[in-house]
Amino acid sequence: MRMAVFISRSAHDTLEFAKAYASTLKAGDVVLLNGDMGAGKTVFAKGVALGLGIDDEVLSPTYAYMNDYGGRLYHYDCYRLSSGAQAEALGLADYFYGEGVCLVEWAENIADILPENCKIVTIQKLGENGRRIEY
């Protein structure tokens, strides 16, 4: 698939870009948010939520593994999961096949249970505030 690149110069840029990106999403889409710690995956997720018209504050789901925004958006942080089986046992895989949009941070940790045809957003740090966002 052809990928496009957006260069972000601030967290606000990333938020605004993600807000616009949200309008390209369809019900049931699963988006893998790839990138190192502090790359801006959660900032991107906040922008997607805004773009989807979700008013709740989006916080990092690090301790919950997944936050459910009214069944419309599921925001995963799989950093502390070590296998797809573990995610499945926690019932986290079911939402991949539902109507909500799924955003998944640290998806590589559950690679064996990801659905086919996931969308991929890769965020790379370019210095302190610059980010290269491939989508």
Ligand SMILES: Nc1ncnc2c1ncn2[C@@H]1O[C@H](COP(=O)(O)OP(=O)(O)OP(=O)(O)O)[C@@H](O)[C@H]1O
């Ligand atoms: N251009 C930018 N885009 C996004 N975030 C930026 C940018 N410039 C600076 N930042 C800062 O980088 C940090 C990104 O944090 P965020 O929690 O989104 O990262 P993350 O990729 O979710 O990390 P983790 O893997 O730990 O969950 C924030 O403090 C944000 O303000």
Ligand SMILES: [Mg+2]
């Ligand atoms: Mg995060």
